[in-house]
Amino acid sequence: MALGQQIQAWRISRGHSVDDLAAESGIPPPRLEEIEAEEIDPAASILEALAAAMKIPPAWLFSHPTLFRTLFDDPEDVENTIPAGPDPITERILAGSRMDRSLYVLLTAIVQSGEPKLLRAAEVNLRSLVKQAKQSTVPWQNRPSGHFEPPND
Numbered sequence: 001m002a003l004g005q006q007i008q009a010w011r012i013s014r015g016h017s018v019d020d021l022a023a024e025s026g027i028p029p030p031r032l033e034e035i036e037a038e039e040i041d042p043a044a045s046i047l048e049a050l051a052a053a054m055k056i057p058p059a060w061l062f063s064h065p066t067l068f069r070t071l072f073d074d075p076e077d078v079e080n081t082i083p084a085g086p087d088p089i090t091e092r093i094l095a096g097s098r099m100d101r102s103l104y105v106l107l108t109a110i111v112q113s114g115e116p117k118l119l120r121a122a123e124v125n126l127r128s129l130v131k132q133a134k135q136s137t138v139p140w141q142n143r144p145s146g147h148f149e150p151p152n153d
Helices: 003-013 018-025 029-036 044-054 058-062 065-072 088-097 101-113 116-134
Strands: none
Touching: 003 029, 003 044, 003 058, 003 065, 018 029, 018 044, 029 044, 044 058, 101 116
């Protein structure tokens, strides 16, 4: 499917009219209609503005919105295929979400909210968790003298 058709599908799936999305993204409505009709090729800045207005990552505009239903639908109702697209990060997230979608859905909701303080708090906490996960623990046998912690047998 062509990019203009993907953008139109996203616009419709998010409940925006051409005028609403154009106003939110700062793009004139005739220009948005030309993009959706494949009459012009949008610049990267226009794609970013459209994605921001729809509160989705810009890379998602290159895939049909129904491909992302695997993130939000019940796993029993979803086929066992991973949608292929140009964004390998999204593909890995989709593959990982099959085991536990709740964290991804939560992070997506935070990103879509666009609240700067909430986004910053999430980023700081995630960085702290990643840092803690990378710290190696000292095995019981190699702990300094005077340090007592019973083994986890």
